[in-house]
Amino acid sequence: MIERIADLVNADPAIQRWGRGMKDTFMVEVDAEQFLLSVDDGKIKSVETGPFVQRSWRFAIRAKRECWERFWQKTPDPGWHDLFALLRRGDVSFEGDQRVLMAYLLYIKLVLAAPRRA
Amino acid sequence: MKLEPIVGRYFDFNGSRLYFEEAGSGIPLVCLHTAGSDARQYRGVLNDAEITKRFRVIAFDMPWHGKSSPPAGWHKDDYRLTTDTYTELIMGVIRELGLERPVVMGCSIGGRIVLNLALKHAKDLRALIGLQSAAYVERYYDASWLDHPEVHGGRACGAIAYGLMSPLSPEREVWETAWHYMQGGPGVFTGDLFFYQVEGDIRARIGAIDTSICPLYMLTGEYDYSASPRDTHAAAEHIKGAKVTIMSGLGHFPMSENPERFLDYLRPVLDEIRKSGSEPD
Numbered sequence: 395m396i397e398r399i400a401d402l403v404n405a406d407p408a409i410q411r412w413g414r415g416m417k418d419t420f421m422v423e424v425d426a427e428q429f430l431l432s433v434d435d436g437k438i439k440s441v442e443t444g445p446f447v448q449r450s451w452r453f454a455i456r457a458k459r460e461c462w463e464r465f466w467q468k469t470p471d472p473g474w475h476d477l478f479a480l481l482r483r484g485d486v487s488f489e490g491d492q493r494v495l496m497a498y499l500l501y502i503k504l505v506l507a508a509p510r511r512a
Numbered sequence: 513m514k515l516e517p518i519v520g521r522y523f524d525f526n527g528s529r530l531y532f533e534e535a536g537s538g539i540p541l542v543c544l545h546t547a548g549s550d551a552r553q554y555r556g557v558l559n560d561a562e563i564t565k566r567f568r569v570i571a572f573d574m575p576w577h578g579k580s581s582p583p584a585g586w587h588k589d590d591y592r593l594t595t596d597t598y599t600e601l602i603m604g605v606i607r608e609l610g611l612e613r614p615v616v617m618g619c620s621i622g623g624r625i626v627l628n629l630a631l632k633h634a635k636d637l638r639a640l641i642g643l644q645s646a647a648y649v650e651r652y653y654d655a656s657w658l659d660h661p662e663v664h665g666g667r668a669c670g671a672i673a674y675g676l677m678s679p680l681s682p683e684r685e686v687w688e689t690a691w692h693y694m695q696g697g698p699g700v701f702t703g704d705l706f707f708y709q710v711e712g713d714i715r716a717r718i719g720a721i722d723t724s725i726c727p728l729y730m731l732t733g734e735y736d737y738s739a740s741p742r743d744t745h746a747a748a749e750h751i752k753g754a755k756v757t758i759m760s761g762l763g764h765f766p767m768s769e770n771p772e773r774f775l776d777y778l779r780p781v782l783d784e785i786r787k788s789g790s791e792p793d
Contacts, residue, residue, distance in 0.1 A: 412667075469679055472735045476675030479737040482652040496657040497664065500671035 395466055395509040396422060396429045400438040402508040409508065410436030412501035418494060421454035422506070424462050436501065453490035455506070461485045466509045477503050518558045520579075525601075525608060531579035532572035532605070536564025539638065539786060540614035542606060543571040544622030546644075546765060547593075547708055548658075548669055548701025549692045550578025553619070556771020562779060566786055567615075572605055576700045578692075591703035595712050598625050603633060615785055617641035620739060620764060621708050626728070627718055627747070634726035639785040641778075644764050645730045646743035647750075648713040655709065659699040666694035669701045676764035678735035681773075689768040715747075723753030727788070729781050730754055733762030757781075 403409050413436030422429045428444030430451060457465075457480060464474040473479050480486035488495055495502065520533045533551055535558045543554040551571035558569050573580035576591055602625065606614055615638050618626045623645035630640050658668050673693040677686050693701070721728065728751060732744040741758045748754040759766055759777050766774040 472678075473737055473740070475679050475735060476737070478653060478672065478675045482737045492654070492657065493660070493662055496660070496668050497662065499668055500674060503671060503675055 395462070395512070396424065396431075397441055397443075398512050399431065399505060399508050400441050402512060403436075403438045403505050406508070409501070409504045412436065412504060413498060416494075416498050416501065418452040419450070420490075420495075420502075421451040421456075423454065423456035425459045427459075431505075438505070451490060453488060453492065453495045455486060455488055455502075457486040465507070468510055470510070477506060516555075516559055517561075517564065518555070522579075523608065525575070525604060527583045528575035529581040530572060530575060530605070532570055532609070533558060534568060534570045535559070536567050536569050538566040538568055539789070540606075540609075540611040541567040541569045541782070542602070542611065542614045542616045543569065543767075544602065544616065544618030544625065545571065545574070545577065546620035546622065547704030548577070548696045549673070549689075549765075549768075550574075550580075550695075552578065552692055553689065553765060553768035556767055556775060557778065560775055560779075563775075563782060567782060568611075570609065570611070570614075574601060576697060576703070582697075591699055592711075593621070593704045593707040595625070595628055595707065595714075598707060598712075599628055599632060602629065603636070606636075613638045615639045615641065615782075617643065619643035619767065621704055621712075623730075623739060624708060624712050624714065627714050627721065627751075628712075630721040630723070630726055630728055630751075631714075631717060634722060637726050638789060639727045639729065641729045641731065641781060642744075643731050643766055644733065644736050644739040644744075645747060646739035647715040647718050647747040649709055649738055649743065651709045655702045655705040658705075659702040665696065665698050665701070669696055670694040672701075673765070676736060676738055677769045678733065678761055678763035680735075680761040681763060681769040685769050685771065689765050692768075715750075718747060719750045721751045721754075723751065727785065728754045729785075730756045731759055731766070731777055731781070732756070733759045733764060733766045735761070735763035738764055 430442045432439040550573045554571040623642035626640040626642045670690045
């Protein structure tokens with residue numbers, strides 16, 4: 395699913411506009427599997443698959459595979475439909491630079507929800 | 513051109529220039545918007561001919577919100593909503609507008625404060641409707657980021673509100689609702705959340721609510737994870753006679769994110785309130 399995010403986001407200017415000005419790399423964890431997503435002005439420049447050795451990232455969003463799968467349902471169930479819904483469940487953790495995450499929160503939410511449309 | 517029936521006016525309220533909108537005539541129905549938003553959330557209720565035939569619907573912008581101004585000197589201090597200031601505001605507006613035994617309906621922070629109104633002002637009110645009503649919501653994110661010079665408040669507040677809505681709600685209304693949040697002033701949403709997440713914990717007191725004096729309806733959208741159905745049920749367990757309805761397909765802003773669907777739930781409640789009162793039909 396994560397690998398498809400680049401194509402989905404890069405084809406959707408309505409998502410990209412919320413990431414304008416962002417030039418950063420963030421990590422997404424699905425169970426122990428790691429992905430680094432590099433953002434350049436709202437476009438996803440690359441999605442790399444780990445394991446990584448000494449790579450830097452601005453913030454990381456970690457959750458179990460089951461959690462992401464429920465989040466990526468075409469119409470997710472109540473409590474599984476938003477990044478902060480997962481946060482209130484205690485099923486996702488945010489690490490690293492919270493300021494950048496919060497500054498681009500709408501963009502990050504839209505990017506991570508993009509696989510629902512795949 | 514088709515004009516909406518809604519009319520807006522301003523008045524001075526304790527040093528704040530306060531804005532309210534109204535439509536209809538009959539039993540006064542005062543509507544309380546959510547944290548960091550404004551009375552436009554009730555556009556669907558205010559425009560509903562069936563409701564305004566029998567109810568005078570009034571929705572005001574709290575000071576600092578929408579078209580209502582903050583009090584003079586606002587720039588010197590942080591805005592923080594509390595149980596007392598919120599209760600005084602609502603009862604003050606009711607008094608200033610000369611409303612006799614109104615129904616009060618509030619959402620989120622408004623759904624919380626109706627529980628305090630049930631405790632403190634039941635005799636003065638005809639009925640209470642709590643939308644997304646919970647006795648307490650613990651802090652699961654740090655709301656201070658929503659009022660930070662290096663984070664655009666409008667974008668961040670909009671992102672918070674966006675996620676609280678149902679994926680089944682119509683896109684147009686969802687983004688309208690998010691837009692209201694994007695227009696909020698710096699620190700206002702955070703100041704409201706002080707009441708919602710910190711000061712306004714009413715869990716220890718709700719057992720004393722007497723719904724035989726003032727009926728209490730609790731309507732909660734199933735997609736809300738802030739004041740979730742579980743939170744509403746947890747509160748209702750302690751309030752004898754509270755009538756709970758879980759609204760399918762709706763999120764944290766039922767009246768704004770999907771007015772049509774919400775009105776299907778609201779109209780029967782208002783009918784019941786009207787019929788149980790002594791108003792001539």
